[in-house]
Amino acid sequence: MISFVRPLAWLLAIIVALPASTAQAIDIKPLTSPGGVRYWLVQDSTVPIISINFSMAGGAVLDPVGKEGATSLLASVLDQGAGPHDAAAFKTLQDDAAARLGFWAGAERFGGSLRMLRDARTQSVDLLRLALTEPRFDAEALERLRRATIAGLRRGEEQPSSIAARALNRATFGEHPYGRQVSGTAASVAAITLEDLKALAARQLTRNNLIVAVVGDTNAQEIGPLLDRAFGALPSGGPLPEAPTWAPQPPKPGGRLLVVQRAIPQSLALMSLPGIKRDDPDWYAATVMNYVLGGGGFSSRLMNEVRDRRGLAYGASSRLSYYAKGGLFTASVATMNERVAESIAIIRAQFTLMAQDGVTERELTEAKQFLVGSLALTLDSTASIAGLLHQMQVDGLSPDHLGRRKELLERVTAEDVRRAARRLLREDALTIVVVGQPVGLTPTE
Amino acid sequence: MITRRTALSGLLAAGAIAAPRIASAQGAITLPLPGRFGVETFSLANGLRGVVLPSARAPVVLHMVWYEVGGADEPEGQSGIAHFLEHLMFKGTPTVPPGEFSKIVARSGGRDNAFTSHDYTGYHQIVASDRLEMVMEMEADRMTNLVLTEKEVVPERDVVLEERRSRIENSPAALLDEAAREAMFGRRGYGIPVSGWPDEIRKLGVPEAIAFYRRFYAPNNAILIVAGDTSVETVRRLAEKHYGPIARRDVAPRTRSAQHGELPRLVVRRDQRVRQPQWGRDFLAPSYRMGETRHAFALQVAAQILGGSQISRLYRSLVVDKKIAVSANAGYSAGALGLSSFGFGATPAPQGDIAKVEAAVMEEVDRFLQGGVTEEEITRAKRRMLASVVYARDSLASGPHIFGQALTTGRTVADVIAWPERIAAVTAAEIEAAARAVLVPARAVTSHLLPAET
Numbered sequence: 001m002i003s004f005v006r007p008l009a010w011l012l013a014i015i016v017a018l019p020a021s022t023a024q025a026i027d028i029k030p031l032t033s034p035g036g037v038r039y040w041l042v043q044d045s046t047v048p049i050i051s052i053n054f055s056m057a058g059g060a061v062l063d064p065v066g067k068e069g070a071t072s073l074l075a076s077v078l079d080q081g082a083g084p085h086d087a088a089a090f091k092t093l094q095d096d097a098a099a100r101l102g103f104w105a106g107a108e109r110f111g112g113s114l115r116m117l118r119d120a121r122t123q124s125v126d127l128l129r130l131a132l133t134e135p136r137f138d139a140e141a142l143e144r145l146r147r148a149t150i151a152g153l154r155r156g157e158e159q160p161s162s163i164a165a166r167a168l169n170r171a172t173f174g175e176h177p178y179g180r181q182v183s184g185t186a187a188s189v190a191a192i193t194l195e196d197l198k199a200l201a202a203r204q205l206t207r208n209n210l211i212v213a214v215v216g217d218t219n220a221q222e223i224g225p226l227l228d229r230a231f232g233a234l235p236s237g238g239p240l241p242e243a244p245t246w247a248p249q250p251p252k253p254g255g256r257l258l259v260v261q262r263a264i265p266q267s268l269a270l271m272s273l274p275g276i277k278r279d280d281p282d283w284y285a286a287t288v289m290n291y292v293l294g295g296g297g298f299s300s301r302l303m304n305e306v307r308d309r310r311g312l313a314y315g316a317s318s319r320l321s322y323y324a325k326g327g328l329f330t331a332s333v334a335t336m337n338e339r340v341a342e343s344i345a346i347i348r349a350q351f352t353l354m355a356q357d358g359v360t361e362r363e364l365t366e367a368k369q370f371l372v373g374s375l376a377l378t379l380d381s382t383a384s385i386a387g388l389l390h391q392m393q394v395d396g397l398s399p400d401h402l403g404r405r406k407e408l409l410e411r412v413t414a415e416d417v418r419r420a421a422r423r424l425l426r427e428d429a430l431t432i433v434v435v436g437q438p439v440g441l442t443p444t445e
Numbered sequence: 446m447i448t449r450r451t452a453l454s455g456l457l458a459a460g461a462i463a464a465p466r467i468a469s470a471q472g473a474i475t476l477p478l479p480g481r482f483g484v485e486t487f488s489l490a491n492g493l494r495g496v497v498l499p500s501a502r503a504p505v506v507l508h509m510v511w512y513e514v515g516g517a518d519e520p521e522g523q524s525g526i527a528h529f530l531e532h533l534m535f536k537g538t539p540t541v542p543p544g545e546f547s548k549i550v551a552r553s554g555g556r557d558n559a560f561t562s563h564d565y566t567g568y569h570q571i572v573a574s575d576r577l578e579m580v581m582e583m584e585a586d587r588m589t590n591l592v593l594t595e596k597e598v599v600p601e602r603d604v605v606l607e608e609r610r611s612r613i614e615n616s617p618a619a620l621l622d623e624a625a626r627e628a629m630f631g632r633r634g635y636g637i638p639v640s641g642w643p644d645e646i647r648k649l650g651v652p653e654a655i656a657f658y659r660r661f662y663a664p665n666n667a668i669l670i671v672a673g674d675t676s677v678e679t680v681r682r683l684a685e686k687h688y689g690p691i692a693r694r695d696v697a698p699r700t701r702s703a704q705h706g707e708l709p710r711l712v713v714r715r716d717q718r719v720r721q722p723q724w725g726r727d728f729l730a731p732s733y734r735m736g737e738t739r740h741a742f743a744l745q746v747a748a749q750i751l752g753g754s755q756i757s758r759l760y761r762s763l764v765v766d767k768k769i770a771v772s773a774n775a776g777y778s779a780g781a782l783g784l785s786s787f788g789f790g791a792t793p794a795p796q797g798d799i800a801k802v803e804a805a806v807m808e809e810v811d812r813f814l815q816g817g818v819t820e821e822e823i824t825r826a827k828r829r830m831l832a833s834v835v836y837a838r839d840s841l842a843s844g845p846h847i848f849g850q851a852l853t854t855g856r857t858v859a860d861v862i863a864w865p866e867r868i869a870a871v872t873a874a875e876i877e878a879a880a881r882a883v884l885v886p887a888r889a890v891t892s893h894l895l896p897a898e899t
Contacts, residue, residue, distance in 0.1 A: 026503075044502060046500055046501070046502045046839075047835070047838045047839045048835075049835065049836070049839045087755070087765075088755070088756050088761065088765070091754065091755045091756050092756055092825070095754070095756070095825055095828060095829055095832075096825075096828065098828065098829075098831075098832035098835065100836070115836065115839075117832075117835060140765070143768075144764060144765065144768070144771075147768070147771045147794045147795060148764075148771040148772065150795050151721050151771040151772075151792050151793075151794065151795060152771075154720040154721040154795070155720065155721040157720040157721075158616075158617060158618075158718050158719060158720050158721065159616070160615055262718065263717060263718060264614070264615045264718065265610050265614050265615065266607065266610035266611060266614065266615050268615075296551060297547065297551065297556070298535075298544070298547035298548065298551070298557075299547065299548045299551040299552075304544070307600075307604055308544050308600070309600065310600060310603075311599070311600030311601060311602065311603030311604045311607070312603070312607070313604070313607050314604055314607045314608035314611050334607065334610070334611050334615075335607060336606075336607065336610060366548075366551070366552050369551075369552045369553065369554060370551045370552065370554050371554075372554060373553060373554015373555070373573060374554045374555070374556065375554075376503050376504055376505045376554070376573060377503075377505055377554070377555065377556060377571050377572075379502065379503035379505070380502070380503060380505065380571075380840060380841035380842065381839045381840040381841065382839055383839070383840075
């Protein structure tokens with residue numbers, strides 16, 4: 001290019017000095033409490049705070065048909081009163097302890113988190129115990145949160161991102177439980193009864209596959225008994241049905257294109273392809289491929305082609321996600337109606353190019369540099385470290401995984417990436433959903 | 446060079462918070478000890494101010510530069526130039542080619558980005574601590590050496606227009622918010638969207654961007670904030686080396702108009718895309734820096750009591766008791782150079798009536814204005830606010846954002862450190878006086894988001 005461009009000294013330095021491994025940055029201890037609760041602990045006394053993340057087997061796949069959103073509503077109702085305390089009293093106790101307690105429903109797990117001040121740990125953990133073991137399920141709280149949930153679902157119907165995600169989910173998974181919405185629909189949420197919530201709580205609030213991560217200003221002697229207090233009284237729980245096997249939609253030449261008409265100036269396009277599961281041998285190759293293609297923010301090919309070179313969108317990105325019974329590769333872009341067809345064509349061409357040629361050696365090296373080096377960036381609070389520890393356990397990884405991850409990534413070759421790309425980026429398996437008033441796109445169905 | 450480090454230690458010691466015990470119906474409630482941000486400061490001869498928040502949790506640093514310029518400082522007819530320039534700051538210098546800044550950071554395992562508000566513009570990178578000098582060198586480089594060409598600027602203008610479509614034009618609620626801000630502040634300053642108006646964005650090019658850059662991007666108009674695994678000595682040494690040589694530039698002091706729109710106003714947006722109506726009312730309010738600033742702390746406590754949680758007055762009345770809304774809240778931020786607003790918002794329950802919601806909120810506001818805020822309410826509100834400081838200290842990014850926002854809106858490090866004390870000292874009489882001064886119907890903008898008429 002221009003000969004005046006002189007690399008700064010560190011540009012050369014980087015080539016020889018890869019970022020230091022950050023695995024040593026945290027010391028993960030796999031432990032068992034006196035009462036038999038297994039957990040991972042990272043001690044960190046930077047701030048007098050303790051974060052606990054946990055989850056158990058369950059999730060929205062257990063919602064009865066026609067009552068989608070029930071487990072999600074259970075998560076909302078669970079901190080609305082427990083034991084002798086009604087909703088307002090229970091919130092007040094959380095405020096008094098300055099504790100932050102919350103629950104969530106995923107597709108395949110039910111979980112929660114507690115962030116607390118070290119000095120208020122006993123009273124904070126007692127609130128978690130009460131919520132898990134003596135939830136009140138007051139009719140008032142259910143109706144109040146049902147109204148709020150329905151209002152939230154309606155607001156989602158105004159938002160292109162949420163409209164598109166729902167349509168893509170349906171188109172990708174069809175009748176499989178993964179295609180159902182974790183938060184349900186206005187009609188299904190209206191049908192949920194108190195008895196439904198109690199039945200779901202009995203099945204899910206158990207020690208079945210309980211995963212616990214603790215990070216912060218504490219130690220095993222102190223936190224073990226507190227975990228027994230929080231989780232010890234939960235029943236061991238019976239076996240839960242697994243999600244059925246997922247078979248992707250049959251291939252179709254050129255893929256599928258669905259359009260959801262909405263009167264908005266900018267179209268949002270979401271694209272999905274069947275992906276791979278977390279335990280797939282190609283996981284790290286696919287991770288590198290995704291980084292180079294669309295996962296790497298301003299460094300990715302999609303961002304360069306769609307945003308930097310042509311100004312077609314604020315962003316264009318891709319990601320890998322996974323369930324117990326399958327995975328997805330998804331990409332997204334938002335461009336004015338008149339030019340969205342161009343954005344989609346560019347992205348599709350990039351898929352094809354990646355499947356044909358894979359990545360360059362330089363791209364491979366740079367992707368590894370980021371993927372190895374960026375791990376430490378996520379260790380910026382007790383909550384984010386607890387989140388990492390929780391996810392590692394869900395994924396079935398070992399406590400020393402962070403040390404091995406670097407090697408697993410560095411072992412990936414350009415040929416591995418090309419193999420993963422060819423496996424994933426198949427034109428005839430592509431599903432595209434566009435929300436807006438796109439010009440020049442013909443839906444296939 | 447003047448260093449404030451010694452003087453500040455004294456302030457830090459004075460900043461220790463006592464934990465007053467306050468008797469209440471439910472027994473003693475103790476205000477939590479929020480602790481303090483471990484913060485050190487320095488400044489360079491060219492006027493650059495440095496703030497360092499050391500934390501050894503992970504071998505990582507967050508490096509930020511905040512400029513004292515934002516959307517409210519734009520020349521007339523050039524709305525969006527502050528934000529557009531923020532994008533263009535990634536378009537290269539003689540040593541870093543266009544688009545390379547972020548790629549270099551990523552190759553080091555780091556992430557970077559930038560943001561623009563009405564009062565400030567910030568650039569940040571989070572990297573392994575041994576890469577601090579690298580990002581500092583690049584940030585210092587683009588503080589003074591930015592090169593812009595038509596080739597880079599034209600596509601980026603389309604990017605900014607697409608960003609505006611994503612954030613604003615595709616969202617009826619965001620369009621209503623824009624109209625309500627204009628009604629409140631007029632077509633000036635905070636009444637102009639940070640993203641700019643599309644007609645004006647389309648006219649922005651290299652000359653406008655460079656003129657704005659030359660006017661505001663200077664070391665004496667910037668604040669360097671570094672948090673994480675480093676020390677003030679290291680940061681100061683590196684800052685001397687990389688930011689130190691950049692020449693000071695005359696930057697005219699910023700002004701904010703005390704004028705506002707014609708009030709009261711009702712702004713209604715009927716939109717066929719709307720499925721869930723929304724009600725809002727914003728009252729013109731002082732900030733820490735403009736208007737009746739003595740009310741700034743009391744108004745924060747008032748917002749908590751009225752609508753800061755699920756045990757607030759509004760939530761209990763509208764959502765729990767009357768069941769006419771699914772959410773009801775109040776909010777107030779004092780952190781602005783110019784005037785601020787004290788806002789209420791409520792989401793009507795399905796089949797709910799927006800007029801009933803408005804009447805119920807105002808009934809609670811009237812009740813509040815008549816007095817009778819209890820000590821228990823005040824203590825609980827303060828507790829929640831002070832606890833937020835403890836949790837903010839747990840995150841690498843929270844502290845730098847708090848200090849960055851304060852220092853670019855006319856406050857000092859000492860002001861931030863004193864915040865918990867100032868909140869703890871607010872009295873019932875001050876809360877009532879502040880509410881009476883601000884919650885005046887004649888100085889409000891009411892907004893209705895509604896579906897299209899059928």
